[in-house]
Amino acid sequence: MSVDLATQLFPPSALAADRLRVATLPRPQPRARRTVLDVCEFFGETSGGVRTYLTEKARFVERSPDVRQALVVPGPWSCVTESERVRCYRLRSLPVPGHAPYRFLLDMAATRRIMASERPDIIEVGSPGFAPWHVLAESRRRGIPVVGFFHSNVARLVTGHAEHPGLARRAGASLAWKYLRRLDRDYACTMVASRYAAAELARGGIENTAHVSLGVDLRRFHPDHRLANHRVHEQLGAQSRPLVVFLGRIAAEKRVDVLLRAWARVARRTGAVLAIIGDGPMRRALQSRHPHRDVHWLGFLHHRGELASLLASADLLVSPGDSETFGLAALEALASGTPVLSADHGGGAELVRESRAGLVYESGSPESLAWQLETLLAQDRSQFGARGRTYAEQHHGWDQVFGSVFELYERVIGAT
Numbered sequence: 001m002s003v004d005l006a007t008q009l010f011p012p013s014a015l016a017a018d019r020l021r022v023a024t025l026p027r028p029q030p031r032a033r034r035t036v037l038d039v040c041e042f043f044g045e046t047s048g049g050v051r052t053y054l055t056e057k058a059r060f061v062e063r064s065p066d067v068r069q070a071l072v073v074p075g076p077w078s079c080v081t082e083s084e085r086v087r088c089y090r091l092r093s094l095p096v097p098g099h100a101p102y103r104f105l106l107d108m109a110a111t112r113r114i115m116a117s118e119r120p121d122i123i124e125v126g127s128p129g130f131a132p133w134h135v136l137a138e139s140r141r142r143g144i145p146v147v148g149f150f151h152s153n154v155a156r157l158v159t160g161h162a163e164h165p166g167l168a169r170r171a172g173a174s175l176a177w178k179y180l181r182r183l184d185r186d187y188a189c190t191m192v193a194s195r196y197a198a199a200e201l202a203r204g205g206i207e208n209t210a211h212v213s214l215g216v217d218l219r220r221f222h223p224d225h226r227l228a229n230h231r232v233h234e235q236l237g238a239q240s241r242p243l244v245v246f247l248g249r250i251a252a253e254k255r256v257d258v259l260l261r262a263w264a265r266v267a268r269r270t271g272a273v274l275a276i277i278g279d280g281p282m283r284r285a286l287q288s289r290h291p292h293r294d295v296h297w298l299g300f301l302h303h304r305g306e307l308a309s310l311l312a313s314a315d316l317l318v319s320p321g322d323s324e325t326f327g328l329a330a331l332e333a334l335a336s337g338t339p340v341l342s343a344d345h346g347g348g349a350e351l352v353r354e355s356r357a358g359l360v361y362e363s364g365s366p367e368s369l370a371w372q373l374e375t376l377l378a379q380d381r382s383q384f385g386a387r388g389r390t391y392a393e394q395h396h397g398w399d400q401v402f403g404s405v406f407e408l409y410e411r412v413i414g415a416t
Helices: 005-009 049-062 108-118 131-142 154-159 167-186 195-203 223-235 256-270 283-289 304-313 328-335 347-355 366-377 382-395 398-415
Strands: 034-039 067-075 079-082 086-092 122-125 146-149 190-192 209-211 243-247 273-277 295-299 316-319 340-343 358-361
Touching: 005 049, 005 079, 005 086, 034 049, 034 108, 034 131, 034 398, 049 067, 049 086, 049 328, 049 398, 067 108, 086 108, 108 131, 122 131, 122 398, 131 146, 131 167, 146 167, 146 398, 154 167, 190 195, 195 209, 195 347, 223 304, 243 256, 243 304, 243 328, 256 273, 256 283, 256 366, 273 304, 304 328, 316 328, 316 366, 328 340, 328 347, 328 382, 340 347, 340 366, 347 358, 347 382, 358 366
Parallel strands: 034 067, 034 122, 067 086, 122 146, 146 190, 190 209, 243 273, 243 316, 273 295, 316 340, 340 358
Antiparallel strands: 079 086
16 A cells, blocks of 8 residues: 555544544445454554554454454544545544543444444454443444453552552542443453453452453564664764663653653763653653753654664663553564563563563662663673564564454354
8 A cells, every 4th residue: 555554544633634524424345254343542643552553453454355443543533534444433532631642532422323334243442431331332232242452550540659559549449440340241351461461450350351462563673773773873862872762651650750760870870871752741740850961852753663763773671661561662672672671560571571581670669770771781682682582573473463363353253
């Protein structure tokens, strides 16, 4: 295709899309053996892992002649965009206060009309807010099975990162788990991307889970992109200095504050330069609270090729989030041949331990992060990089991932 599929389905601005009234739906595309409907609120113009997952699923469907995909996601305007086998509905939605770029998915009537028009065989819900209630009543009426995907550890977000959260936070977490258990009763199963996520759900009383890992574009994220290493280092003022990268949403749960609190010591002892890639609600506060001449805030990189070059050129990636349900940024670094330093809790730690392509530090401790980062920079990192690339190739190609996803769909449909 002459236009990149992601750009075609998820245009960067309203002017790039045909504005259509969702009340007047297009006619269904030719019927395939299976049609999956994805409904998710964790989708924005500068969001990361979930957007990547849905985009890569669309690419997989485009290569698969017997399946179709329809997506319902929020946006600043309502429009319908489509490719040969994928149709995306953006529904005009209100922003979530303090959590840009996310939006509430509120137009339940439009979602019901979309379900009637698309006639899906199975529905995947990728967020626990309003999205499930858009589809559950209608899916029961139509006999369509629904699966959930545990993309975000909502209960951990409520309690924050204190070792002993206060009464209000504990009560909030208890309500969050009660809510998730209520949703679980209506799901055929809940998909999880890591054993850590499955264990978190089990502790909350949700055991009907299916482990389906996430993947990485093995051609785009490749060690060969390190050929641009000199240019990237020169642009960041790190010609003969180590380059450390953080990639992710700048939000409280990503624990960027722990990395920044450690950075003065790291820069003084190693001379390293830090590149922070991403955007989010905590960016301005963290920039003003932790100024440092060797920290470069690059914002969200829309061009995936530029991102791949940066990851391959880095000496290591730091993944400080300790409640990651998977850790897609860490996997993209491993595929690029770049070692990973991760907090010792969460999906990122699981990837590091399985691949043996990095180190972990004590979650929440700037001192431990600094010590392990210095240790990693002092080692020969070529073996770590080779292990990471091999691990990504063996376990995390997107075709392998979505083969497992659609096998799960078939089992659920058969059981229903």
